[in-house]
Amino acid sequence: MGKPTPTRIREGLQKKLYLGNLDARRDWGFAGDYVEAMWLMLQQDRPDDYVIATGQTHSVKEFLDEVFGYLDLDWRQYVEIDPRYFRPSEVDLLEGGASKARRTLGWGPEVHFKELAHMMTDHDWELARRERFLAERGRQDCR
Structure with missing residues (x-):
């Protein structure tokens, strides 16, 4: 059995996804x-410290909206909150400021949130399809 994912729900391999702080x-x-x-x-003449981040935040709920929507499912039907997945010292907001990297390195992210969510989903979906294919033929997970 694979790890719990929305794509496994889509392929009929699991019924629920248990998460913490959405x-x-x-x-x-x-x-x-x-x-x-x-x-x-590494191409710079002198070493320096940089923050590398997108500078944009999205909630776990937003991620669920994007991924389950991409799979044509409503996450509210499949996701359950489990207190075991809440972190005792949860930080509600983590956002990086990469202005120095943009200014000095000319760097900025090219893959944005929606595209990233779809890339991750596509990869997991391929694994779930393989798992379903094997399960239908009575075989163990052979990743």
Whole structure:
């Protein structure tokens, strides 16, 4: 059995997704963009410190809206809050300020929230489809 994901719900492999704080806001970014920023840092004549971030926050609810909407599902029918997934020292808002990286390195994220959510969903959906294919044939998960 694979990890719990909305795509597994879409493919009929699970019924619910259990999450914690849906109001937590995070600065969601694409790792490939961050690797580019690291490369640009290494091209500088002198080392320096930079914050690498999108500078935009989105809540877990917004992520659910985007992903479940992309799958043509209503997340409210499938997501349940589980107190075990609340963090004792939860930070409600995490947002980075990358103005120095923009100014000095000429860096900015190219993949934005909606595209990132779709990329993540597409990847997980392919895994869920494979899992369903194997399950229909009585085989174990062979990722």
